[in-house]
Amino acid sequence: MPATASVVVPFTPKDSEPDDAPAAIPERASRYPEMRYMGSKKRLLPWIHEVLETLDFETALDPFSGTGSVAYLMKTMGRRVVASDFLNFSSLVAKATIENNRTHLDGKAVKQLLDRSRSAHSFIEDTFNGVFYTREDLQFLDSISGNIRLLQHPHQQALAFSALFRSCLKRQPRGVFTLSGDLSRYDDGRRDLRLTIEEHFLEQVEVYNAAVCDNGRRNLAYRSDVFELPKKAIDLVYLDPPYVPRADDNCYIKRYHFLEGLSCYWQGMPVDQTTKVKKIAKKHTPFNYRRNAVDAFERMFAKFSNSQIVLSYSSNGYPDLDQLISLLRRHKDTVKVFEKPHRYHFGTHKNVSRAAVTEYLIVGR
Numbered sequence: 001m002p003a004t005a006s007v008v009v010p011f012t013p014k015d016s017e018p019d020d021a022p023a024a025i026p027e028r029a030s031r032y033p034e035m036r037y038m039g040s041k042k043r044l045l046p047w048i049h050e051v052l053e054t055l056d057f058e059t060a061l062d063p064f065s066g067t068g069s070v071a072y073l074m075k076t077m078g079r080r081v082v083a084s085d086f087l088n089f090s091s092l093v094a095k096a097t098i099e100n101n102r103t104h105l106d107g108k109a110v111k112q113l114l115d116r117s118r119s120a121h122s123f124i125e126d127t128f129n130g131v132f133y134t135r136e137d138l139q140f141l142d143s144i145s146g147n148i149r150l151l152q153h154p155h156q157q158a159l160a161f162s163a164l165f166r167s168c169l170k171r172q173p174r175g176v177f178t179l180s181g182d183l184s185r186y187d188d189g190r191r192d193l194r195l196t197i198e199e200h201f202l203e204q205v206e207v208y209n210a211a212v213c214d215n216g217r218r219n220l221a222y223r224s225d226v227f228e229l230p231k232k233a234i235d236l237v238y239l240d241p242p243y244v245p246r247a248d249d250n251c252y253i254k255r256y257h258f259l260e261g262l263s264c265y266w267q268g269m270p271v272d273q274t275t276k277v278k279k280i281a282k283k284h285t286p287f288n289y290r291r292n293a294v295d296a297f298e299r300m301f302a303k304f305s306n307s308q309i310v311l312s313y314s315s316n317g318y319p320d321l322d323q324l325i326s327l328l329r330r331h332k333d334t335v336k337v338f339e340k341p342h343r344y345h346f347g348t349h350k351n352v353s354r355a356a357v358t359e360y361l362i363v364g365r
């Protein structure tokens with residue numbers, strides 16, 4: 001069947017259809033702690049919600065959960081959600097916000113986290129001094145890294161890590177770890193750059209405590225490659241893989257290696273001392289390479305062929321929309337494409353024009 005047999009639903013601004021306005025996004029989901037993260041769908045949540053509302057599902061899987069924003073949206077929609085990502089730091093965020101229904105960081109836990117009386121390792125200070133942050137920030141990170149491990153409850157640990165990751169991102173001028181040394185040229189006076197990481201952390205503990213919610217379902221978070229996830233009966237799979245970019249690259253480790261290392265105190269993730277920003281090894285994903293991407297989509301659609309598939313995609317990715325539709329039609333009787341103009345606020349001013357794209361939600365049933 002040719003790709004043109006599929007239905008395309010262009011985006012209609014809400015106020016042009018007053019009588020048919022879509023249900024508003026759950027309040028909680030709109031307050032989800034946004035992280036500056038490549039490919040985050042936080043700003044597209046109202047549209048994604050509108051599309052998901054048209055589908056019949058009780059259980060959902062988000063195997064590329066990233067910041068967890070879409071998994072959390074589905075959680076607040078009352079669905080049982082499984083969130084997963086191959087990055088450890090992302091899966092910890094999902095553990096804190098998706099899997100965790102009830103646990104908070106109480107005063108006692110926070111006191112324990114801030115305790116400086118125990119002697120701490122100094123790996124972070126030794127490795128990253130002069131690369132990222134101040135010496136005071138690095139010492140705090142060494143100290144809290146040891147203290148997090150003393151918390152009894154895995155969900156408390158995950159909450160503390162999430163608060164720490166968001167603090168580190170806020171304190172890093174461009175929100176990525178590709179630049180080091182003197183970054184004063186990016187200092188536009190914003191408050192986020194004036195607070196220490198410890199001050200940020202105290203604020204972020206409150207933010208993540210507020211994000212804890214119980215939707216009455218047993219939700220789960222995993223760290224896994226999408227192809228290694230166990231096959232389980234699931235009604236709907238939301239897929240948001242990286243896509244081969246027309247220019248640049250899409251490597252998450254290149255941008256977020258510091259958070260990934262921090263998530264396990266670099267245990268089993270040796271630092272490449274020859275690199276200026278002290279990177280760790282890249283994680284291979286076939287979705288980043290032109291020569292592997294089509295096969296990867298093919299295998300992924302086959303893997304989830306028993307579920308409804310909702311694929312987030314963008315007009316600047318490879319393979320193109322028509323090719324993806326025909327791959328999906330091998331497994332699905334109907335394929336519907338929802339589209340919306342979008343502008344990614346990511347990268348430098350130079351890149352902004354390149355970031356104007358059409359976003360797609362490709363729904364296979």
Ligand SMILES: C[S@@+](CC[C@H](N)C(=O)[O-])C[C@H]1O[C@@H](n2cnc3c(N)ncnc32)[C@H](O)[C@@H]1O
Binds near residue numbers: 037067226240241
């Ligand atoms: C576009 S982002 C997802 C963004 C997410 N929907 C959000 O709103 O934050 C893609 C995610 O896929 C993850 N990823 C890439 N390749 C993967 C693979 N083979 N298996 C599992 N996760 C993968 C990356 O770590 C990244 O977090």
